[in-house]
Amino acid sequence: MHPSSPPSSTPSSSAPPGPSSSRRAVTAGAISFLAVLVLIVGGTLGVRAAIGGGTRDADPALFTQKPTADCTTPSGSGDDSDSSGSTVRGGHLRFTRPDGWDYPWETRTLPYMTSVNGYARQVEDTWYSTVNVGSVEWPASEGKYPGDEDAAVTIFQCYVNTTGLVEDFGENPSTTDRRSERTTVDGHDAWIVQATYHFEDSSPLKATSASIVTSIVVSTDDGPQALAADVAADIPEHADGLDRIIRSLELV
Known part of the structure; x- marks a missing residue:
């Protein structure tokens, strides 16, 4: 969930953009990264046996370690973004x-995503649940595109860390309902990474104590596309809204 300055206009589907960025955002250079080998040995491979929900046991590396990629934000915003009516x-x-x-x-850009567009729902005061969609842009400096699974893992980790979830809600938030698995979007192969983060006692929020963080990467004829979101976990209207958004995803 993102904190932001209050919207400058009454929220509606036709209103000018309201909250457009997060004060939780930090530069990628401020994040200390682990070696790529850690993700391969202790993360992506090791997590599959530990994925699952329920109890707050020891968290798999995929969901707790700092990103092992550079969390590169594309320089161009692109122009394939639009909000029209209810879409x-x-x-x-x-x-x-x-x-x-x-x-x-x-936001227009997020790590490894361009042409980003999204919508939010207020949690309390200046805090919002947010869902973003856009195109995946993998920089040549980081090698060839690693595939949808690794891209979804990377976008998930970068989203958690560069939007400030760890900074604002404690250094060691526990996670439940973890998943990293194959799925489909609009009939196309895709990969989803998702977990519910339970904030430490220092959280400034009163209405919620947990956030569902999600990344989805889907293969298309126009290249990989992605969803990145964090939504209040224990407010039914917000969690149900995320489920409805995911079910409604379609390629255009």
Whole structure:
């Protein structure tokens, strides 16, 4: 969930963009990264046996370690993004906006994503649940595109760390309901990484104590596309809204 300055206009589907960035955002250079080998040995391979929900046991490396990639943010914003009525498009992905998701969230870029567009729902005060979609852009400096699974893992880790979830909600938040698995989006192969982060006692929020963080990468004829989101876990309207958005995803 993102903190931001209050929207400058009354939220509606036709209103000018409201919250457009997060004060939780930090530069990639401020993050200390582990070696890529850690992800391969202790993360992506090791997590598959430990994925699952329920108890707050020892968290798999995939969900707790700092990103092992550079968390590169593309330089260009692209132009394949649009919000029209109840639909939100970023890159070549589009979702239907549930009732109550009234705040435009036009970041335009996130780590490894361009043409980003999203919408938010207020949690409390200046805090919002957010869902973003856009095209995946993998920099040549980091080698060839690693595939949807590794891209989804990387976007997930970078989203958690560069949007400040760890910084604002404690150094060691526990996670439940962990998943990293194959799925489909609009009939196309995709990979989803998701976990619920339970904040430490220092959390400034009163309405919620946990956030569902999600990344989805889907293969398309126009290249890989992605969803990145963090949503209040224990507010039913927010969690249900995320489920509805994921089910509504379609390629455009």
